[in-house]
Structures are given as C-alpha cells and as structure tokens.
Amino acid sequence: MRSSALALALAAALAAGAAAAAGPEGRAWAPADPAHRWSFPRDHHAHREYRNEWWYLTGTLEDAAAPGRRLGYQVTFFRVGLVRDPPALDSAWATGGAVMAHLAITDPGAGTHRFAEVLWRDVPMLGGFGAEGDPVLAWAVAPPGTAGRWALTLGADGAFAVSARDDAQGIALELVARPERPVVLQGPNGYSRKAAAPGHASLYYSFTRMATSGAVTLDGRARAVRGTSWMDREMGSSQLAPAQVGWDWFALRLADGRDLMLYALRRADGTVDFRRATLLTPDGAVRWLEADAWRAEPLGRWRSAATGAEYPSGWTVTVPSAGIRLTVRPELDAAENVSSRVPGLAYWEGPVRLTGPDGRAAGEGYVELTGYGARARPPI
C-alpha cells in the first residue's frame, strides 16, 4: 500500500485531489486493473495511464568500517499525475504532472534523522521516468543548491541502483540493491484493495529482500555500507476511500526468513477502516491475510516537536495462524519527514527492530505512519 496517500497528499496540496480524477478536457485516469498482465522488467517502468505511482526503497545498513553501527535509509520517487492529457504546447515546460522524490537517512547511534526532497515538473529538463528499455526508471534534478541528479536505475543484471544527494543537508547515498527473492505480488494478481467499497485499490508488488551495498554520506562524510533493502512499487488512480485519513504500514523481515507486510487504513477518529497483510515464507509461498488474521497493537506514543503530531511508537504484532508474536520498536523516535515543498505534508518513516516473546532479536524492518497530527493535510 505504502505511500499512495503520500502522493495523494501532494496531489491534494497541489490540486483538487482524487475527486477530479480526470483532467478538465482529457480522458479520465485509468483505475487499477485487477486483471493486469504482469511482465517484468516492463512493469518496473512508469505507467502513465495511472494518476500516481512510486518506487520506494527502504533498508537497514551497517557501516563497513564500524560493525554494529546501523543506519536506516529511505529513497522514494513519486510520479504525481495532475492532468492526464495536458494541452499540446510547444514548450519544454509543458507537462501534466510532477516528479517528487524523498531521501531520508536515520542514524540511531547518533540520534539523527535527515530528510531531503525534490519536487519538479515532470519535464525532461528537471526529471522524469524512463520508458521501457531505458535503464533509468526515475530521476530528478538534485535539490536547489546541489549539483547533479537523483536517479533510480535498473541494471541489465536485475539490480537496482539508487543515488541521491543534498549538499545543504550534508547527506547522500549511492547504493546498489540486488533482489534476493522474486517479486511478491501484494494481493491477488497484485491488486491491492484499500477499502471495502470497490474501486479503491492499487497495483502493488515488492522485493522484500535485496542485498545492498554502496556508500552513505552523513554530515559530509562518506562511509561504505552494506545491508538489506525492501522495494515497494505501487501504481493506481484512486486508492483511498473518502473516510480514510491515513495509514500505518509495516515492512518486516523476520530473523526466521519470513517477510511480513501489514497495512491498516485509519479513519479520522483513529479507528481502522480497512487492513490487509501479506506473509512470505523463505520457500517463496505467499499468504494474503484478511483483517481477522492479524493484529498490530500500539504500545506507546511519540509527539513530534516539529509538527505537534502524535504518532504511535512501538507495537505488538501478532499473526496467530503463523505463530508470529513480535514486539516492534523504532530504532529512533524522531524519524519524521517534514516536507518544506508541499505545505502540510509530514509523515513518520523509520527503521524498526523486532524482538520475539523471549526478548531475543527477531528481525528488522521499516514502518510508515501517515495522517497523524492536526496540521497534517488529509490525504484526500
């Protein structure tokens, strides 16, 4: 599920929101197709018939020179469609959408969480999305004040390379993430429903384990790193239902080799409107879990000084039928991303550690929490 609402938050911030799914004069955006014929690597590339899509990498890394020194990272490229058929104009600025990218590096040891972002018109001068055959899946000119570009590319060997830097923040990363497990479709045929009512859905697949290596720059100092990443890829035109304000999302890699993805969409009063999960076993078997098959109970709260938003912090996650009972703890509480380019866009995204009932380490992962706080822009 991921950040559908994130992108929609952008859309809401910039435009009328999902209600106006069609451009004023053009065709309507295509709804997510339950019968989509999956084909890779074609489907790694942009699908411009959908209003929004994103490439979402999160991971935990270890400093090669200082074993035990852990870092979390997030790099996301969003394609935000505003007008499906913009007027034909003889101008390099003509576009119907935007490219947005987020970069965050969390250093639990130092207690820091750095966030950088870009937001450009989707034009060849500033950023965009490669067509099939182009190794570049998504790219954007670096933030103002920084030379170069941010990019996500797909190598011939199937590995994904990501690079992004922001000199003003003193952060950069240059990583290669090689899938260790095949693509997982999140939901039947990758059709991921987001509400009980029909039509609210996306096409969604993931790489849950990717061997990752490269370099991360923090405070202007580069260090070699290696670790494991998770990549989510999602596209659609109308994910959230009107009553939903945000969601909690978990991407967990269990020490026993299983991978667990959970999402819960919340209403304004904090109750859960719709939730689903996917459990992947090392042998490649996938189980899609209905709402009654799992639970995620918050253990505490963390209040952001920057936005005043109060996020849940720490959960007990149970999947009784799979014998899973985990305690999920953020590696750093203050892992909130606050956009300065899209007013009101703020969310929590950070690395978490898993412990089992016996208190022993049981894995790691990433959690994303959106739609918290009075000032957070409603996703739709």
Add this chain to the structure above:
Amino acid sequence: MRAYLARAVGRELRAGKALFLLSVAGVALGVGAVLSIQILNGSALGAFAGTVRAVSGDADLSVLGWTGALDEALFPEVLAVRGVAAARPLWRADAVVEGRPGASLELVGADLLGAARGPSALPPAALEGALGTPGWVAVTPAWAEEMGWREGDRIDVSLGSRRARLVVGARVDFQAAAPLASRRLALMDIGQAQGLLGTRGRIHQIDVRAAPGVAPGALAERLSAALGERARVATPEQRTVEAGGLLSAFRLNLTALSLVSVLVGGFLVYASVRASLARRREELGMLRAVGATRAQVLGLVLGEAALLGILGTAAGVPLGWLAAQANVGAVSGTVRNLYLLEGIDRVALTPALVALGAATGLAGALAGALWPALDAARADPRALLASIAVEEGAGARAGRLLAAGLAALAAGLAVYALAGERLAAAGFAPAVGILVAVPLATPALLRGMGRAGLPHRLGIAYGLRSLGGRLSASAPAAGALAVAVAMLAGVTVMVGSFRDTVERWLDATLRADVYVTTPSWRRARSEATLAPEVLATLRAYPGARSVDVLRQHTGYTADGRRVQVSGVDAAVPGADGRVALVAGDAGEAMRALRERGAVLVSEPLARKAGLAPGGALALRGREGPVRFPVAGVYRDYGAEGGAVLMDLEAYARAFGPGAPSNAALTLAPGDDPERAVAALRAALPGAALQIRSNRTLRGEVLAIFEQTFAVTRLLEAMGLVIAAAGVTLSLLVLARDRRAELALYRALGASRGQLFRVFLGRGLAVGGAGLVLGLAGGGALAVVLVRAVNPAFFGWTLGISVPLRALALEALAILAAAAAASLYPALAASRTPAQELSRDAL
C-alpha cells in the same frame, strides 16, 4: 505683549481678508504643484518596486538576460549553484487584450507546479486547471472588476502577430502583498504562457532565494561566476534603482518645473507680507516705541507667514493629490510607453510626501516673508513712525536689484561655463540665473515705464505709467508674473523646438509607405514578433518594391549602459534614407553596417558614452560582450538612454536568431498607401497586426510626443494661475494702501470710471511688465533648455524654432488674465469715497 501679538495677527487677517486668501492660494498652488509631481514620481517608482515585489516575492536575487530574454537551459545550472535554496523560472511579456483599446495583461508565466509557496501560490484546486485548461490565466480582482471579467470568461489576447484565447481561471490578488503593484499582472503556468504566446527555450527571469545563512551578495557572486557572461544577477533593490535611473532625467525635469511654482508662490507671499507691513508701519513703530523688541516684531511677522504657510499647505496637499490623480494617465503612459516600465495604477500619498508638502509651503511662506520682516524689525522706531513713503526706498533699490539680478545671471553662466562639461546638473545653473534675474529686473522696468511721464488725464494710460511710483506693491507681482511667463515661454519654445525637430526628423527618416507592427509591440518589443507567414505575405504583396524589417531589444553596453538595440536590413534599397546622420554620408555608413558589421550609435549614446565614428562599442551579446566598430552617429529622438543600429546579420550573430517585430513596405511610385494598407489587412485576417500608412504613423508618433509633455503643460498653467493671483493681490494692495490718494482724486473730481480705468491700467501694466520681462527671460530660458539642459540630460540636439502663434496666444491670454485679475481691485478702488481724505495724504 504675547497676547497682543496673537490678537494683532487675528486683526490683521480680518482686515486683509482678500489679500490673505490670495497669498494662501498662491502657497497652496505652489505646494500642490510640487506635491503632485512628487506623488507621481514616487508612484512611478512605487509601481515598479511593487510589481517586482508582487512577482518575485521574497526572492533575494534575479537572474536576468543581457539581451531581453534568457535561455531556459540556464535554469538547471542556477539550481546547481551552492547556496541556492529555491529558484523560480519566469516567462514575462505584456499581451494586448483584443477589442479593448488600451487594455493589456502583464503576463507572468511561472512554474505553478513547483511553487507551492511564494507569490505564485494558487488556491489548491486551481492547479489542475492551470495545467490542463488551455489558456488558463489568473487575473487580479481589481483588473477583473474593471474589465468585467468573471471566472470562466474568455479573453482574446495577442502578443506579436500571435493570438491566443485565454480563460479566466482564478483571481490572484497580487496587490495584497504590494499595493502599488500593477493591477494588470496576470499569472499563467510557464508551459502554457511560453507555448501559447512565447518561443520555445526562451524565458525572461529566474528568481533565486538564498539558503539560510548564505549572504545574497556572496550568492550573487557565485551565480555570476557559474553563469559567466550569459546572464546578469541583480537584487530587487538594484532593479528598482536601475528603474529609478531610467526615469531620473524625466523626474528631475518635472521636479525642477514644479519648483518654479514654489518660487512664484514665494513671490506672492513676499508681496502680501510687504503690503501688510507697509500698511502697519505706524503700528509696528508704536510697538517698538512702547518696548517691543526686534525679535518680537520679527516673530509677529514670521508668525503670520507661518500661519499662511500652514493654511496654504492644508489647501495645497489635497490640491496636489487631485492634480496627481488628474495627470496619472499621462505620466503613466509616458512611463509605460517610453521607458517600458510599469504603469501607475495607484498614486500613494505617503506621510513623507505630506511632510515635504508642508515643508515646501512653510519654507516658501517664511522665505517670502523673511526679507520684509527683517526690514521692519531692523528699522528704527522713528523711521517706522515717520510717514515718509516706503516707495522712496523701493525706488532707490530698483537699480541695485537689477544689478543683483544681472550678477545672478552672470554667476549662472559662469557655473555652466566651468562645470557644464562634467556635471549635467550644471545646465540648470543658467536657468536658475535667468529665473532669479527676471524678477529682480522688474522694479527697474516698472520705474522705466514711469519715467515716460504721466499723461494729463486719469485713465488706463495713467494707470500704466504711474505704476513706477508704487514699486513695493507692484514689483513683486510683476516679478512673479514674469517668472511664470518666462517658464511658460521657455518651455513653449523648447517643446515647440523639440516638436519641430522631431517632425523634420520623421520627414527625413520615415521614408517607407506602409508600416507593419503589432498592437503589443509598444510594450513587449522583442517579444512581439511577426510570424513567418505574416512576413511571407508582406514580401509577396505585389505592390511592394521592398520590405524592410526590424528586430529590437533593450540591451546593455559592456559597461552597463541600458540601450535600445535594433537590427535592420542594411541591404534594402534606400536603407541609407532611413537614418539621418549627425555628420557623414549615410550611404557609406550603411555599407559599413552591411560589410563590416559596424553599428550606428544614436546621438544621446554618442554623447553619454563618448563615442565617435571610427571608435568601437562593446555590447552584451548572448555569450558575452561583442565589439562593434562605430560607423556613424545618427539622430534619434525615441530612446533617451541611447540606441544602436546594426545590420540584421550582425544582430543575429550577437544576439541569436529570432523574428522581426516590425516591417516597412516601400510601394511602387504612384501606389496609394491607404489602399495597400486595406489590401494587406484583408490578406492577413488572422494575425494581430497594426498596418499603418506613413501618414497615420507620423500622427501617432506626434501624439505620443504630446502625451509626454502633458504634465509640463499642467505645471505651466499652475504657475500662470499663481501669477494671475499675484496681479489681483498687488492691485488690491494698491487700492487699500492708497485709499487716501484715491480719496483725494475723488475729492478733486475724478469719476468712479476714471479710477476704475486707472486700476485696470495698473493691472495691465503689471501684466505687460511681466510679459515683456517674461518673454525676454523665456527666450533666454529656451536657449538654455535646448542648448544646455536637453543635451546634458537627454542627449538630444534640437534646432530652436519659435512657435510664434502659440506664444502670441499665450501673451494675449496673459494680458487678458491680468485685466481680469484687475477687475475686482479696480472696482474696489473706484468705490473709495472722498471722505477717506486725510490730512496725511496732503
């Protein structure tokens, strides 16, 4: 004593009500004239600064092109410079609204998608329309209301020969952040603006915000280093200062003119105070005799003057405001069309301007009163009490005043002779000398008129000649009038000479028969281009013997001078007739343009930059400075800052390819230009064009010329009204002071009609004296304005031509005004009863 002084002021005011009101009116007009000009000047700059603020918001720097536009490929380069926190590309041009004469939109094409904040932030719901609805534009609520536009309304606009249909998509109140910003500002997405009305790859500005902790100055240097010669970097303040520099000569001239009104007003105060003191000599003498100090007497008189100044200011401030309102159209037109800056939408009366008005009024009144006040305070009480006439002193003084006036004139000329070459403002020194000498010569002239001997009958002629004996009252009035007339005549001759020169220049250089440009050209210049199909149609017109085209942009010399740069086809037959060279052979010069890539420079530029044929001029090109040989200096009265003319090929090499904005057709001999105009209009129905015959264009050029001088004329009129008030005032003084004398006349049998005629004669004498001296001074002033001030400030050489008809009409008007101004005093005087006869008068 203090209480007495206060009461004395009150009594004096009541006694000389008409006198006092006239002086107040004089001060008020002076204050009004100065204030209105300062309001307009301030508003012109305020409009520019406000528009910069409304468009650029909190941008620290703007990256601008040297050649009127900017290559958009620079945008990513700007983004990459360290210390840049945000950069906004802007496309800008003024489009004309079709079917609404004079209406335009100052279009700002901004990146609405990348700018969620800042001045281009839209209501969230608007973005989809801005990107998806063809022609979507946001206009200011003020302009929408004025034009009667509602959301969803379609607006047909044109830029160059291109037309586009815009749709009012939203209202954005640019003026909320900057009240003086242009209400014509309109916001579009940059892709739509450039795609519908502009040229691919071409933008105009990149606004930059510096990262926290980065000094804008340091960032400007880094940006300049990164962009090199391809762009310039300026702060909003620098841009406003630059605009101020463009307008400086225009503003200075208006200011100087308005100060003359204060001078005239000051004379009025002088006359009135002088008269009041003359009447109260005895009273002041008594006061001094019973122990009043000199300071107290001085205070009494100056207190009265201060009150006069305050009242005059109170009336003058609203007057100035109204005058500014009345003239905002003319000044705005000049600023928009001649200087290509923002028009003035609103005039703002700031506290500083009110303070300036008050200072002008008070200073004028006090300065006018100071001399007579000092005189009265200095005098011995016995002298004040003795009833010898003031006139004797005044008469003796006339010669000295004349000498002083001549000395002032000589000083003015000396300053100019010494500093005229180096300091532009030195050109004003002889003008000031003349304006000082003219009133100072008045007493001598009036005395001279008196020496002609008195006629034996009481009548107009008696009045005319007897004035020489009433100098203290009549000389200031005549002097004030003379100053006003000098100004009027001087400016009339200057404007007449200017107009005559321009007409001759147009005759010499407007040689083609049909001129083609676009409605938006006057403001948008290099953006208002003719489409290739329009040019093709013009070239294919069967009656055209040759077609000449023009490209033009506002560029810069390598040393930063802002000049108008034009490219023409130097190979077109008859090209040499298009320019009037100051010296040398035009055919030769055109060949140099064609073969050597040389340029011609306009006379103002040659003068200001010290250029001469054989020299070289470096202009900012697309990639850096380009040096051109100078082949000649040509006359030009269109661009005050200077103009450069070159061949189109050289133009394209230095400034890049592009379409021309103007074309001129020469028809076969005998062809009717008006018929060709009609035929071309019919052949190009879809394009936004202005196709005009030579004759029509000439008329329009002269109309713009007249508009530029509209304010000048208003100031002249204000000066004249003040001066006419002065005539009334001086005659009232005479009628009052000389009641005893008049009574004697009456006792001796003079009829009322005779006294009336005597006063009418005196009024005409004041008018005539003012006129004679004024015309003499005006002639001299015209020479100074044409020969010294104009070349120094504008760089134009004008031939002097005297518009006799206009001057004769003005002279008649002045005499009529003087006669009219005399009517009331003459009536008052004729009513003096014989009983007023007193022993003193005998």
